[in-house]
Structure formats: structure tokens, C-alpha cells
Amino acid sequence: MDRLRQTPTDAGAPRRDLRAYFSLAYLFLGLIPLLYPGSTWLNWVGSLVAAGVFASVYLRAFPARGRALVGYILLMALLGLLTLPFNAWLTGTFIISAAGRAAELEPISLARRMIACLLMVCTGAALFTAPNWWGRIITLLLWVFFCILAWLTGLYMVERQRYARRLEQAREENQRLAVIAERERIARDLHDVLGHTLSLIVLKAELARKLSEKAPDRAAREMAEVERIAREALAQVREVVRGYRGGLADELKQAKAALESAGIQVHMPEALPALPPTYEGGLALVLREAVTNVIRHSGASRVAIRLEALPEGVRLSVEDNGRGLRAGAEGSGILGMRQRVDALGGTLLFGDGPGTCLRVVLPPTERREKVGA
Missing domain, CATH: 1.20.58 (Methane Monooxygenase Hydroxylase; Chain G, domain 1)
Structure with a gap:
């Protein structure tokens, strides 16, 4: 200049x-x-x-x-x-x-x-x-x-x-906008990663405390599980800072473990459709935040997770039988999910009815490539 x-x-x-x-x-x-x-x-x-x-x-x-x-x-x-x-x-x-x-x-x-x-x-x-x-x-x-x-x-x-x-x-x-976008990405990823993992650690720690007198051996196993989860959380935080993200299959396994630890029955697909890496990374973090919200706020006893690759696009749904989402109750977690889905050109919706039904619809890969071109 x-x-x-x-x-x-x-x-x-x-x-x-x-x-x-x-x-x-x-x-x-x-x-x-x-x-x-x-x-x-x-x-x-x-x-x-x-x-x-x-x-x-x-x-x-x-x-x-x-x-x-x-x-x-x-x-x-x-x-x-x-x-x-x-x-x-x-x-x-x-x-x-x-x-x-x-x-x-x-x-x-x-x-x-x-x-x-x-x-x-x-x-x-x-x-x-x-x-x-x-x-x-x-x-x-x-x-x-x-x-x-x-x-x-x-x-x-x-x-x-x-x-x-x-x-x-x-x-x-x-350059300024890139710095702001990177800060927002790290903030969203840390919120999703730490929010989910810390919730699981709290559940495991509470269970270990209750079992410490009645079943010390099981309490010790739960604390060992807490240690393992904490180490994974540390590795995930490092991955977030570097910009890397885990796959959707790993996230589904972690979601199942977290929900079952909270006493929530889980129904999820055994096989996953082939998705591009950008979709996998975005959907994995959306799924993590959705599961965290179910554990923290829903009071549900059952959760159904579905992932489908349809001609009209890729659809992810997380449905529980809990208290449901109150009007105007969207916090930073849901805002982060919307931002992720918007970045992928998709839509995020909450269905009516008993409990909460979260639906994410992403456009087909071919259509998104044409729009990006």
C-alpha cells in the first residue's frame, strides 16, 4: 500500500x-x-x-x-x-x-x-x-x-x-475473513467435541461414584473408561486445531456408546452409504451435537438414528421420545449445526410431534459440484 x-x-x-x-x-x-x-x-x-x-x-x-x-x-x-x-x-x-x-x-x-x-x-x-x-x-x-x-x-x-x-x-x-472463519470453525468444533465428550465423562464419573461403595471393581472399570475417553478428547481437540475430522462410522460408534451409557436405547444403521469426505466430516459433527443434546436435555429413553443416500440427496435424522424442543430454545450448539449444514448447501429442520426429530438434508454430490463450479 x-x-x-x-x-x-x-x-x-x-x-x-x-x-x-x-x-x-x-x-x-x-x-x-x-x-x-x-x-x-x-x-x-x-x-x-x-x-x-x-x-x-x-x-x-x-x-x-x-x-x-x-x-x-x-x-x-x-x-x-x-x-x-x-x-x-x-x-x-x-x-x-x-x-x-x-x-x-x-x-x-x-x-x-x-x-x-x-x-x-x-x-x-x-x-x-x-x-x-x-x-x-x-x-x-x-x-x-x-x-x-x-x-x-x-x-x-x-x-x-x-x-x-x-x-x-x-x-x-x-485474510481477515479467513481468520474469522477459522476461529468460528475451531469454536464450533471445540463446542461439539468437548460438549459431547465432557457429557460422557460426567455420566461415567457419576456412575463410578454411585458404584464405588457397592461394586468397586465396576467403578474402577468406569473410571478407566473415563480415562480413555479423556485421552480421546485430548486427541480430538488436537485434531480440531489442525483442522482434521473423524469419519462418520467412528462417530456413530461413539454416539452409541454415549447413549447406552446414559441408559438410552439406540437404533442406528449397521451399514453406511458411501459419502464424500466433506459430507462425512460435517455430518459427523452434526450427529455429535445432536446426540449431546439428547443426553443433556431430552430425557428420552429411545433414540433412532437414520442415514440414507436418496436420489434427492443425503438425509440424516435423529429422533427421540423425549420432551421435545421448546420454541426459541436454540442455543449455540444448534446454531453451529445450522452453520455447518448451510456450508454444505443443505437444510436443517426440526419435526413436530412427541420428542424431537432433527433432519438434515444435503444435496446430491453431483448437484453440489455443479453449483460449486
């Missing part, structure tokens, strides 16, 4: 790139008449002094913006008029250079008014450049042509700089 929009440094000296110095090469065109026979010392001294003053003004105008740039452009045009009595070539060079700088004025309407003003200056100055009208007309046409060419070239360069700035801003915005 700093390379595209030059601004004064803290020390007050303007920062310039090499284009400013390369542009001064045009001054040598204005010094060509000094090589002609008949050039006097006045032509030499006046031309060299004018070129030096112009170079200083031009370099100061290069990083300027706003009113300062307007003042520098008018000063360059004035220097061109002052050189008219002893070097008309410098007059044209100065005014043409001013036209190139006028392209950087904003808004564009100001740039148009400035180039119109410079063209009028060219017209007036051209009347004093040659002893005959043909020479004056040719000089005027050349000055007008090169003024317009310099202005249009400047507009093109300015637009390229603006486009580069917009690309840079878009890149920075994309």
Missing part, C-alpha cells in the same frame, strides 16, 4: 519512486533548440535555470495530492509561459508534463477541468511560437496532441494504481 500511495515522510521530505526521476528525461527535449546555430547566452542561461526550477517543482508535485497538486500543476504551466520568449520547446514540455500530473487529480471532474485549462494555455501560447500561421497551427496541434496523450496515459497509470490498491485491500479483507 505504501508503494502505491506515496506520502511525505516524518522528516518532511517527499518519498518518490524512480518514475519521478525517469519522467524528467523529457526535459532534454526542451533543451534541443540550444544546439541550433544562433542560440545566445540568454537562451542557455534562461533555459537551464527554468529547467532546474521546473525539476524541483515537478519532484515536489509527484507525491502531492489535492490542493497542493493543483498548485504545483498551475506553477508548472506558469513556468512554461515564462520560458516562451527564449525557448518555446521548454514551454511545450512543461505544459505537457503538467497535463500528465493533472490526471491524478480527484475527483475526475477536477482532472477534466484542469486539462481543459491547460489546453487553453497551449492555444494561447502557440500564437507566439512561430512567425507564420502554419507554424503556429502545427505547434498547437502537436502540443494539444501530446497534452491529451500525457493526460490519458496518466489516467491509465492512476487507474492501475487504484486497481492494485483495491486488490491489496481485497486480499487483506480475505
